[in-house]
Amino acid sequence: MKTLADLKKIREKAQEDLKLRGGNVRIKIVVGMGxxxxxxxxxxxxxxxxxxxxxxNLSDVLVTQTGEKGLSSMEPxxxxxxxxxxxxxxxxxxxxxxxxxxxxxxxxGRVVSDYVVATGD
Amino acid sequence: xxxxxxxxxxxxxSGCISAGALKIKERFHEVLKExxxxxxxxxxxxxxxxxxxxxxxxxxxxEGIFYKKVTPDDVEEIVTEHFIKxxxxxxxxxxxxxxxxxAQKDVPFYQKQIKVALENCGYxxxxxxxxxxxxxxxxxxxxxxxxxxxQDVINEIKASGLRGRGGGGFPTHIKWQxxxxxKDDEKYVICNGDEGDPGAFMDRSILEGDPHRILEGMMIxxxxxxxxxxxxxxxxxxxxxxxxxxxxxxxxxxxxxMGDNIFDTDFCFxxxxxxxxxxxxxxxxxxxxxxxEGERGNPTPKPPYPAVKGLWGKPTVVNNVETFGNIPxxxxxxxxxxxxxxxxxxxxxxxxxxxxDIRNTGLVEVPMGTxxxxxxxxxxxxxxxxxxxxxxxxxxxxxGCLTVEHLDTGVDYESLKERGSMMGSGGVIxxxxxxxxxxxxxxxxxxxxxxxxxxxxxCRIGLKQMLTVxxxxxxxxxxxxxxxxxxxxxxxxxxxxxxxxxxxAPNPVLSTIRYFRDEYEAHIRDRSCAxxxxxxxxxxxxxxxxCIGCSLxxxxxxxxxxxxxREEKYTIHQVxxxxxxxxxxxxxxxxxxxLPGMHPDVVAHRSELSKAVNQYEDL
Numbered sequence: 001m002k003t004l005a006d007l008k009k010i011r012e013k014a015q016e017d018l019k020l021r022g023g024n025v026r027i028k029i030v031v032g033m034g035x036x037x038x039x040x041x042x043x044x045x046x047x048x049x050x051x052x053x054x055x056x057n058l059s060d061v062l063v064t065q066t067g068e069k070g071l072s073s074m075e076p077x078x079x080x081x082x083x084x085x086x087x088x089x090x091x092x093x094x095x096x097x098x099x100x101x102x103x104x105x106x107x108x109g110r111v112v113s114d115y116v117v118a119t120g121d
Numbered sequence: 122x123x124x125x126x127x128x129x130x131x132x133x134x135s136g137c138i139s140a141g142a143l144k145i146k147e148r149f150h151e152v153l154k155e156x157x158x159x160x161x162x163x164x165x166x167x168x169x170x171x172x173x174x175x176x177x178x179x180x181x182x183x184e185g186i187f188y189k190k191v192t193p194d195d196v197e198e199i200v201t202e203h204f205i206k207x208x209x210x211x212x213x214x215x216x217x218x219x220x221x222x223x224a225q226k227d228v229p230f231y232q233k234q235i236k237v238a239l240e241n242c243g244y245x246x247x248x249x250x251x252x253x254x255x256x257x258x259x260x261x262x263x264x265x266x267x268x269x270x271x272q273d274v275i276n277e278i279k280a281s282g283l284r285g286r287g288g289g290g291f292p293t294h295i296k297w298q299x300x301x302x303x304k305d306d307e308k309y310v311i312c313n314g315d316e317g318d319p320g321a322f323m324d325r326s327i328l329e330g331d332p333h334r335i336l337e338g339m340m341i342x343x344x345x346x347x348x349x350x351x352x353x354x355x356x357x358x359x360x361x362x363x364x365x366x367x368x369x370x371x372x373x374x375x376x377x378x379m380g381d382n383i384f385d386t387d388f389c390f391x392x393x394x395x396x397x398x399x400x401x402x403x404x405x406x407x408x409x410x411x412x413x414e415g416e417r418g419n420p421t422p423k424p425p426y427p428a429v430k431g432l433w434g435k436p437t438v439v440n441n442v443e444t445f446g447n448i449p450x451x452x453x454x455x456x457x458x459x460x461x462x463x464x465x466x467x468x469x470x471x472x473x474x475x476x477x478d479i480r481n482t483g484l485v486e487v488p489m490g491t492x493x494x495x496x497x498x499x500x501x502x503x504x505x506x507x508x509x510x511x512x513x514x515x516x517x518x519x520x521g522c523l524t525v526e527h528l529d530t531g532v533d534y535e536s537l538k539e540r541g542s543m544m545g546s547g548g549v550i551x552x553x554x555x556x557x558x559x560x561x562x563x564x565x566x567x568x569x570x571x572x573x574x575x576x577x578x579x580c581r582i583g584l585k586q587m588l589t590v591x592x593x594x595x596x597x598x599x600x601x602x603x604x605x606x607x608x609x610x611x612x613x614x615x616x617x618x619x620x621x622x623x624x625x626a627p628n629p630v631l632s633t634i635r636y637f638r639d640e641y642e643a644h645i646r647d648r649s650c651a652x653x654x655x656x657x658x659x660x661x662x663x664x665x666x667x668c669i670g671c672s673l674x675x676x677x678x679x680x681x682x683x684x685x686x687r688e689e690k691y692t693i694h695q696v697x698x699x700x701x702x703x704x705x706x707x708x709x710x711x712x713x714x715x716l717p718g719m720h721p722d723v724v725a726h727r728s729e730l731s732k733a734v735n736q737y738e739d740l
Contacts, residue, residue, distance in 0.1 A: 018255045
């Protein structure tokens with residue numbers, strides 16, 4: 001380690017590990033993990049999100065969870081919250097749909113309207 | 122990237138560890154394994170988060186949920202409810218006045234705080250160099266080494282107005298300038314981590330929670346002065362702090378942040394840890410230097426100052442842990458930013474260790490000039506129970522106490538000194554109305570007598586004299602003129618002692634006389650301790666109207682000084698009573714009162730005794 005640029009490299013890599021504790025988050029994915037969500041496979045959905053994001057090295061995307069969202073009939077339910085844009089809620093998610101959402105919405109910025117059950121707050 | 126979506130930060134400061142944080146950490150590992158969720162949660166040990174009274178505490182990210190007083194039995198619920206199902210456990214959150222504070226940033230304890238030296242404490246893993254770098258660590262060092270000349274560094278510190286955080290408040294840049302201006306083949310920089318005040322744990326917490334910050338601060342200081350060797354002087358009672366700083370040094374060396382030609386410049390630096398044996402006087406810089414040299418830890422007269430002739434006769438700077446802790450941030454955010462906080466003469470923030478009869482004991486950092494009221498009642502959460510605030514002791518055994526009338530005083534070096542107290546290293550002991558100020562003064566005096574190194578007679582003999590007078594006052598033998606005697610002794614000791622220990626040791630006595638003279642007078646003239654703390658100046662008495670004659674008190678008295686019967690009720694023979702309080706505790710009808718003042722029987726007995734002694738002496 002000899003220059004400030006070297007230090008910066010280490011810092012950027014290390015900030016990745018601190019991502020959960022705040023910092024640069026572009027999109028927050030909130031998976032509803034109530035009893036009905038879990039029963040309908042919310043854990044699988046979350047795992048797929050985490051795997052897909054890891055595989056694509058999307059460092060500015062944060063996956064987190066919340067409790068029952070009330071839309072039991074459409075579980076698993078996932079919110080995508082992007083700074084400055086209305087919240088998008090996807091319903092009836094499964095690992096295949098997750099993959100599509102990651103490619104279309106998160107990477108390319110196009111909402112996958114087929115899966116959307118609600119928008120805005 | 123990993124699949125981990127939760128950062129669990131468990132506070133592993135010494136306070137939380139003694140409250141069982143490590144057991145909880147183990148339990149988390151077990152439970153996560155049972156639920157095969159180990160790859161979803163990062164368990165991170167951090168340094169002190171501050172609110173030690175709530176310990177063991179932890180924060181769960183990304184939500185930033187704050188849990189307090191967690192026990193190993195709660196772990197199962199946190200894992201299944203919060204980690205797996207995403208439902209934070211409300212039961213373990215801070216609840217005050219029917220309000221629940223879920224996120225750490227909302228907790229009132231943190232509201233008025235601004236963290237500079239404590240910025241990363243409780244936020245990063247202190248044993249991870251990468252996490253320190255992620256928060257901007259070592260960037261200041263790089264910037265300083267590559268872009269600035271040593272004199273520019275000193276000028277920047279001068280512009281920031283930083284003053285020594287160890288207690289005296291000496292401007293940091295003057296010390297640095299003196300060493301910078303001395304030409305010598307070797308210079309040294311020392312970090313003073315010999316924190317010995319009872320009730321103080323600021324330095325320990327910073328060393329434990331963010332060791333790299335102190336190391337970086339020390340390296341910037343070394344560059345500014347032209348030193349290439351540093352020593353951390355840390356007391357042996359702080360094993361975790363020693364371990365963490367040693368880890369930090371070896372990590373920095375491995376990455377090339379320490380050693381030869383750092384950042385490809387001419388600057389070379391190495392540091393070692395020296396362990397102190399726990400003598401209070403070794404916090405004094407000349408004594409500390411002698412201790413590092415392998416000599417007995419005794420102070421020597423100044424001048425020569427360490428900046429001129431310090432460690433092994435070479436120019437040396439001794440700075441406190443917290444002083445170093447401020448330095449990297451000053452270079453990252455600028456001297457102007459730093460000087461904009463606090464007061465004009467005392468810029469920046471100060472870390473305090475809040476202890477005593479206060480609700481939120483713990484580690485806090487507030488801007489200089491924050492009033493005692495804000496510190497004690499807003500950050501500290503006020504007094505425990507329905508008790509009233511009586512006094513606050515700042516600066517430990519070297520400081521003085523302040524009272525209700527000073528609550529609106531802003532805390533900075535000058536305003537505290539004016540009022541007979543001092544900043545000290547930052548220990549804040551809050552006392553309620555049940556504390557006897559004479560007894561408090563006696564406690565600190567006893568501490569100083571024990572810790573006096575004995576080199577100079579004002580401190581060695583004078584403090585012992587003061588303790589004798591205080592002993593006399595608290596055990597009911599006080600005489601007219603004792604208060605004046607204490608003041609005379611105290612003032613001479615302050616003026617004549619060799620080092621800071623002796624010079625400041627009379628402060629607690631002098632300040633309590635200044636603000637609580639009536640208590641001293643009551644102890645001497647009325648032989649009465651209103652707070653019933655001084656054993657000889659209070660007594661127990663049985664109220665015959667309420668006594669039911671059950672004999673429990675008599676049976677529990679270890680010296681058989683209670684007698685009576687069911688009909689006559691019970692009486693305490695005051696002369697023999699040792700004030701153990703057993704009777705008071707066991708009485709089923711609360712017929713025993715704890716009363717201030719020496720009982721008339723005891724007064725009579727004592728005067729008879731002294732008469733007998735006088736007669737014997739006359740013979």
